[in-house]
Structure formats: structure tokens, C-alpha cells
Amino acid sequence: MTWRSQFTIHDSEFASQHLDFQSHNSIAVLAFPPDEGYPRLTRAVLKELGDLLNVVGRESLFHGVVIAASVESFATGADVEEIVEFHGLAAREFAWAGQDVFEKIARFPLPVVAAIRGFCLGGGLDLALACHARVATYDASFGHPGASLGLITGWGGTQRLPRLIGKAQVLQMLLTGDRIPATQALTLGLVDELVTSQDLIDAAAQRANAIAAGVSRHP
Numbered sequence: 001m002t003w004r005s006q007f008t009i010h011d012s013e014f015a016s017q018h019l020d021f022q023s024h025n026s027i028a029v030l031a032f033p034p035d036e037g038y039p040r041l042t043r044a045v046l047k048e049l050g051d052l053l054n055v056v057g058r059e060s061l062f063h064g065v066v067i068a069a070s071v072e073s074f075a076t077g078a079d080v081e082e083i084v085e086f087h088g089l090a091a092r093e094f095a096w097a098g099q100d101v102f103e104k105i106a107r108f109p110l111p112v113v114a115a116i117r118g119f120c121l122g123g124g125l126d127l128a129l130a131c132h133a134r135v136a137t138y139d140a141s142f143g144h145p146g147a148s149l150g151l152i153t154g155w156g157g158t159q160r161l162p163r164l165i166g167k168a169q170v171l172q173m174l175l176t177g178d179r180i181p182a183t184q185a186l187t188l189g190l191v192d193e194l195v196t197s198q199d200l201i202d203a204a205a206q207r208a209n210a211i212a213a214g215v216s217r218h219p
Contacts, residue, residue: 018045021052024066027205028056031068031115032075039070040079041123043094050101053108064208065108067131068115068201074140077122080149098123098155102130106156111211115204116140117197121179126155129164132211134191135204136182142190143179164189 020031030052032039039045049067056062069075078094086094105112105127114120114128116136121143128134128142146152152174162170165188172178185191195203 018042018048019052021055023062024201024205025209026061026063027066027208028052028059028062028064029066029068029201029205031066032070032073034071037070037072038119039073039075039124040082041075041077041098041127042079042082043097046097046101050104053101053104057109062110063212064111064113064205066113066115066201066204066208067105067127068204069117069120073118074114074116074120075124075127076119077124077145095154098126102126102156105130106132106160108132111208113204113208113211115200116191117200121145122153123155126153126157126160129157129160130155133207135193135195135200135207136185136191137197137200138182138194139197140182140185140191141179142182142185143177144174145177145179147175147177161190 018033020029020033022029022031030049053065056065083091083094111133112131114131114134116128116134117140120128120136120140122145125142125144144153144157152158158170158174161173169188173180180188180190182191182194186194193203193207
């Protein structure tokens with residue numbers, strides 16, 4: 001089953017360069033492109049994600065949003081080669097940029113669902129946590145590997161993750177850099193549903209539509 005379809009948006013001059021922008025059953029799908037084997041959250045990607053959310057928010061044809069993995073993986077964090085060049089104010093602005101976009105997702109008026117396969121690590125996990133729900137494939141894995149680099153996540157994961165799975169489990173993940181498999185993530189409540197890879201986009205879109213329908217019934 002294909003999930004790609006053609007549609008027209010009013011922002012016709014907006015051309016996405018880092019994310020595929022498609023529609024599936026009235027759900028906007030913002031996907032890391034197939035050639036991004038292990039997608040990184042660069043400054044450009046964060047800006048485009050925020051811009052695309054602005055576009056979706058202005059369009060009446062969408063009922064929700066899915067932020068989707070590439071054919072191989074969800075986001076695997078920031079681009080280390082990019083951030084090692086940051087110093088002082090530039091580093092702080094990059095941290096703020098991620099926080100602003102993820103807070104926009106958390107507060108977005110339409111339901112936002114993360115569709116996860118492969119790796120969901122570091123800033124990518126923070127991105128998934130900012131979404132209102134998470135659907136993953138059975139081969140997905142989750143973690144914050146920053147400890148091995150002397151880093152700690154700065155995009156909200158230290159606050160959102162304990163609310164989902166508890167402080168003790170989060171400390172284990174942050175201090176050791178251990179990854180947890182999809183089945184454990186489901187048991188802990190980190191993800192809401194596990195599906196096959198071929199059903200991932202469908203399941204995430206259905207969940208977004210279900211949340212939207214529930215909200216509309218309870219104003």
C-alpha cells in the first residue's frame with residue numbers, strides 16, 4: 001500500500017529541501033527522505049520542520065501530522081560534525097532552536113504522531129517525545145547515547161522522558177547510553193503501538209485521525 005498522494009497547498013512557493021511533505025488520509029506526513037539513511041537534526045532540518053508545521057497549521061485540509069522515519073531510520077540526533085563547530089552564542093542558539101521547534105510540536109493544535117523505525121536516538125528521541133503519540137516498528141530501538149560523547153540531551157528529553165517511563169529508567173538510559181528495544185519501549189509506555197514496517201505510516205495516520213476525532217468530540 002502506498003501512502004504518498006498528490007495535494008495542493010496554499011503556500012505554493014514553499015519548497016521543502018530536507019523533508020518529504022506528503023498527505024495521507026487528511027494527515028500531513030513530514031518524512032525524512034529515503035536517501036537520508038540515518039537522518040540528522042541539523043540547523044537546516046530544524047528550521048524546515050518548524051516552517052512546515054507553520055504551513056500545516058494554516059491549511060484547513062489537514063486533521064493531524066505524522067513525523068516519519070526514512071526507509072531505514074528515525075532521526076539519530078544532531079549532526080556531531082556541525083555542532084563541534086559551535087562556540088558560545090552559536091551553541092546556545094542551536095539549543096534554543098531545537099527547544100523552540102519541539103515545544104511547537106508539543107503545543108501544536110493538531111495531533112502530531114511520530115512514526116519510528118530503526119534508530120531513534122539522542123535528539124531524535126527528544127523529537128519523538130515532543131509528539132503527542134508514538135508508533136514504532138518491531139525493529140526500532142531507543143536511547144540517549146550522549147554519555148559516550150560527554151554530552152547530555154538539551155531538547156527536552158530530560159523532562160519529557162521521566163514523565164513517560166519514570167526517573168529510574170531514565171537515569172539508566174542517560175548515564176549508560178543503553179538502548180532499549182521496541183518491545184521494552186512498549187512495555188514502559190515510551191511508545192503506544194508496535195506495527196510492521198509496511199503498516200507504519202497507515203497506523204500513525206490512523207492514530208492521528210483517532211486523536212483528532214476524540215478532541216473534536218470533547219471541545
